[in-house]
Amino acid sequence: MPIPADSPPLSRTLLRNDVYRRLRDAVVDGTFAPGEQLRDGDLAAWLGVSRTPVREALLRLAASGLVVTQPGRSTTVSTIDESAVRDARDVLAAMHQLAVRESVGILSDGDLDRMRAANRAFAAAIDAGNVDTALDADEELHDVPVTVLGNTALISVLNQFGPVVRRAERLRFMSGGRSSVEAHERLIDLCAAGDAEAAAAVAFETWHSLPVASD
Incomplete structure (x- = not known):
């Protein structure tokens, strides 16, 4: 166009x-x-x-x-390559799992509040059918542990492969995203409780469950 x-x-x-x-x-x-x-x-x-x-x-x-x-x-x-999206999704799942596991012990109350605020914005955007705002809020939420950890190599990997996965996220949120709201809530609660391994598992599954057409 x-x-x-x-x-x-x-x-x-x-x-x-x-x-x-x-x-x-x-x-x-x-x-x-x-x-x-x-x-x-x-x-x-x-x-x-x-x-x-x-x-x-x-x-x-x-x-x-x-x-x-x-x-x-x-x-x-580029055309949407299912194999490339799947590979990028799996890499992002592993990177966010690592970021959450390593950051749980250093997340402040303010960091957790930012995640909760982002999830509220995400839920409101999903309910309103505003996919672009939902994507931005989702990104803001998941960026909190990444930013707090400050691992530059991890950030570089996310910056490289994140845009490809964003296409798959958009398709998910176009068809609804209430399950993601609930997953975010579990993630935040586990981070607040200091349960690094359980929080990391939720982070991994949240990203790894993003659908690719032939999955």
């Missing part, structure tokens, strides 16, 4: 991560369809930024598998 004409431009002081996030979400939500060619000049005009952060974002998306780049020729949105 063509570049949307009705989206407001982003601030010219936009950080590179915000450009990346905007383009990532446009791929995940289908604004840019599989097989569609992406031109950095068009994208830069759409976002109201220079080509440099757009090119950097496209390289990050290529590393994640959301786009396919042929240097000097073209960049296109």
Whole structure:
């Protein structure tokens, strides 16, 4: 589909991560369809930024598998590869399991409150049918243990493979997500109780249960 004409431009002081996030979400939500060619000049005009952060974002998306780049020729949105999604899902499940297990003992009351607030926002978004807000709230919740732990290698892995799995998450939340609300509640309660192994098991299952079409 063509570049949307009705989206407001982003601030010219936009950080590179915000450009990346905007383009990532446009791929995940289908604004840019599989097989569609992406031109950095068009994208830069759409976002109201220079080509440099757009090119950097496209390289990050290529590393994640959301786009396919042929240097000097073209960049296109990738098709959804079930095997790649399954592999990425399994990696994310293991990484979040590790993050939760190692962070339970250092999560503060404030950290737990942020997780609860994110889950309330997630539940409200699911009830309202707002999938994009639900995805953001889900990400915010699971980012708390990851951020608290501060393992840069783990964060790098999540940043690389997370966008591919976000597509699968979107499909789950489009068909409902109350079970995820309950899983989040169990996760938070176990973290609050200091039960690292049980909390890690819930984190693993939450991610590992994301459906892939042929599962």
